[in-house]
Amino acid sequence: MPTESTNPADPTRSAALEATELTVQYPHAPEPALDSVTLVVPRGTFYAVLGPNGSGKSTLLRALLGMVPHAGGRAHVFGRLVSDWDRRALAREAGVVTQSESMAFPITVRDLVAMGRYPYLGALQSETLADREAISEAMRLCDLESLEQRFLSTLSGGEIQRTRVARALAQEPNVLMLDEPTASLDVRHEMEILELLRASADRGMTIFLITHHLDLAARFADRMLLLDRGKVAAEGRPRDVLQEETLQHVYGWPISVSDDPATGVPRMTPLSTALQPAPERAADSS
Amino acid sequence: MKPLSWAALLGLAVILVFLLSIRLGSVGLTTGEVFAALRGEGDLNIQRIIVDLRAPRAAMAILVGGGLSLAGAVFQALLRNPLAEPYILGISGGAATGAVLAIAMGLTASLSWALPAAAFAGALLAIVLVLRVAATADNRVDVRVLLLAGVVVGAFFAACISFVLSISDARTVRSAVLWMMGSLAGSDWTTVVMVTLYTLPAAIALVGLARPLNLLAIGEETAGYLGANVERVKRVAYVLASLLTAAGVAATGVIGFVGLIVPHGVRLLVGSDYRVLLPLSFLAGAVFLTLADVVARTVMSPAEVPIGVITAFVGVPLFLLLLRRSMGARHGAGIES
Numbered sequence: 001m002p003t004e005s006t007n008p009a010d011p012t013r014s015a016a017l018e019a020t021e022l023t024v025q026y027p028h029a030p031e032p033a034l035d036s037v038t039l040v041v042p043r044g045t046f047y048a049v050l051g052p053n054g055s056g057k058s059t060l061l062r063a064l065l066g067m068v069p070h071a072g073g074r075a076h077v078f079g080r081l082v083s084d085w086d087r088r089a090l091a092r093e094a095g096v097v098t099q100s101e102s103m104a105f106p107i108t109v110r111d112l113v114a115m116g117r118y119p120y121l122g123a124l125q126s127e128t129l130a131d132r133e134a135i136s137e138a139m140r141l142c143d144l145e146s147l148e149q150r151f152l153s154t155l156s157g158g159e160i161q162r163t164r165v166a167r168a169l170a171q172e173p174n175v176l177m178l179d180e181p182t183a184s185l186d187v188r189h190e191m192e193i194l195e196l197l198r199a200s201a202d203r204g205m206t207i208f209l210i211t212h213h214l215d216l217a218a219r220f221a222d223r224m225l226l227l228d229r230g231k232v233a234a235e236g237r238p239r240d241v242l243q244e245e246t247l248q249h250v251y252g253w254p255i256s257v258s259d260d261p262a263t264g265v266p267r268m269t270p271l272s273t274a275l276q277p278a279p280e281r282a283a284d285s286s
Numbered sequence: 287m288k289p290l291s292w293a294a295l296l297g298l299a300v301i302l303v304f305l306l307s308i309r310l311g312s313v314g315l316t317t318g319e320v321f322a323a324l325r326g327e328g329d330l331n332i333q334r335i336i337v338d339l340r341a342p343r344a345a346m347a348i349l350v351g352g353g354l355s356l357a358g359a360v361f362q363a364l365l366r367n368p369l370a371e372p373y374i375l376g377i378s379g380g381a382a383t384g385a386v387l388a389i390a391m392g393l394t395a396s397l398s399w400a401l402p403a404a405a406f407a408g409a410l411l412a413i414v415l416v417l418r419v420a421a422t423a424d425n426r427v428d429v430r431v432l433l434l435a436g437v438v439v440g441a442f443f444a445a446c447i448s449f450v451l452s453i454s455d456a457r458t459v460r461s462a463v464l465w466m467m468g469s470l471a472g473s474d475w476t477t478v479v480m481v482t483l484y485t486l487p488a489a490i491a492l493v494g495l496a497r498p499l500n501l502l503a504i505g506e507e508t509a510g511y512l513g514a515n516v517e518r519v520k521r522v523a524y525v526l527a528s529l530l531t532a533a534g535v536a537a538t539g540v541i542g543f544v545g546l547i548v549p550h551g552v553r554l555l556v557g558s559d560y561r562v563l564l565p566l567s568f569l570a571g572a573v574f575l576t577l578a579d580v581v582a583r584t585v586m587s588p589a590e591v592p593i594g595v596i597t598a599f600v601g602v603p604l605f606l607l608l609l610r611r612s613m614g615a616r617h618g619a620g621i622e623s
Binding site: 065067087088089090091092094095096098101102103104105106107111112115116118119121123124167171 | 362363366367368494495496497498500501503504505507508510511512513514515553557558559561
């Protein structure tokens with residue numbers, strides 16, 4: 001007999017995110033963008049979502065939070081049907097960093113991070129001590145304190161992404177969802193964000209990360225989901241999902257999987273379709 | 287300078303330009319005569335000029351200038367573009383068509399309220415048309431479709447005006463064209479009360495939406511994830527800002543570019559936080575239009591330059607400047623993939 005609480009009605013035991021045969025059909029699209037996807041993201045898990053371009057990763061994020069209409073299936077956030085959530089209450093549970101956004105008007109780092117407090121504030125209410133603490137803590141975690149009064153237009157790509165992550169952290173969410181947050185970042189900035197996410201997960205926050213970086217996902221994530229044309233191709237622990245055959249089928253490209261000697265986690269190496277070794281460069285050895 | 291200091295300064299400026307506006311005019315009066323008339327003393331003719339002609343005119347400039355500026359700032363957040371202006375959305379076209387129809391049918395001679403009522407009905411028709419066209423696809427309002435719908439609806443109303451004018455007599459054409467150029471000359475206390483009843487509640491409600499409007503300016507998807515009820519905020523703000531525009535256009539004719547010039551200037555002073563931008567835009571717009579009206583009345587006195595000409599002379603160069611800038615490096619743009 002299990003010794004832990006197994007009462008399914010106990011709300012504290014419900015998963016952070018849950019999808020049951022979730023289907024999304026965009027108007028005029030021949031195929032559903034998301035086709036009967038079932039997944040469970042337990043609380044405190046670092047969950048990575050992988051898949052080729054157009055496989056439905058961003059649609060999955062939107063559908064999980066009820067931002068696109070569901071053609072079928074259900075999505076639950078912390079045990080409650082997503083359509084039953086009030087948007088402000090949902091924003092206190094789930095923070096999102098979308099793929100991109102453009103500012104219509106100039107804005108400072110501090111003001112953008114402070115927008116994360118919207119779900120906590122009344123229409124004309126000013127920031128309370130708790131709000132100010134959440135904002136400074138989010139900026140501290142993302143190493144933004146020295147940039148507080150800078151305008152976003154003067155920042156580098158990495159600094160802007162850290163500002164957007166800080167805004168989501170200022171929401172004090174229990175689940176943080178990010179759509180390719182490191183797509184345009186160099187190695188250091190990418191690692192800084194991933195280590196911040198890993199540390200947040202270790203403190204109990206649920207992380208839902210969409211990424212193209214198979215190696216880094218293998219290294220940081222507890223579980224992962226591989227999407228292929230809107231369907232689940234594989235789900236589970238990184239070592240179980242990242243199988244050569246599965247990856248080659250999903251990405252349509254020969255990929256070799258081996259253990260990385262430095263980290264001990266699976267490492268993916270895309271091969272050449274010609275399956276030939278790289279040409280010898282005899283002329284270089286002068 | 288703190289936003290509250292700006293608010294106090296602009297509030298004081300509204301009072302000063304009001305006094306300036308009733309002091310200056312084609313009939314030369316001394317400051318003493320003006321203050322005597324305000325206390326209900328002195329020459330009855332002077333009292334009439336001050337209390338029944340100049341004061342309602344200045345009050346109307348304050349209301350309409352404030353309302354148009356506030357509406358412009360709101361449209362800029364809704365459309366995420368500092369170039370957005372009430373006129374781009376075809377609302378002035380609808381209002382002008384209604385007014386021109388009323389003038390051509392000779393209703394304005396017998397019924398003093400016919401022109402504002404017809405202009406108001408035309409403006410509301412334009413709002414409904416633009417919203418209907420733009421909001422069909424899965425019940426959401428797509429901003430690009432909305433802008434295009436505004437341009438097309440505006441073009442349709444412009445064609446309606448041309449048609450009505452082509453079959454009207456010369457006197458009607460002259461009076462309609464004068465109305466379309468915009469003027470505060472017809473203001474009386476009845477229309478001031480009417481415009482106040484529309485403007486003040488709508489303005490207060492829009493200031494209450496300042497925080498979600500801030501989120502909308504970053505992007506609709508992000509605003510939704512931050513907890514804003516995006517579609518509802520958009521609809522309410524769109525309708526209220528259009529009502530504000532319609533009330534102003536109905537009472538004073540087409541006065542363009544106020545909603546572009548004033549919010550732009552206020553953004554330069556205090557930034558783009560709508561909790562500050564909206565109230566200050568109202569005050570600054572009141573000052574701007576009152577001053578523009580003083581210039582319109584005095585620069586070629588006793589003849590009057592249409593106030594729409596003054597605002598266009600200031601607004602068009604600014605519009606072109608902003609357009610050039612937005613075509614080049616996207617001003618203040620943070621992230622664009």
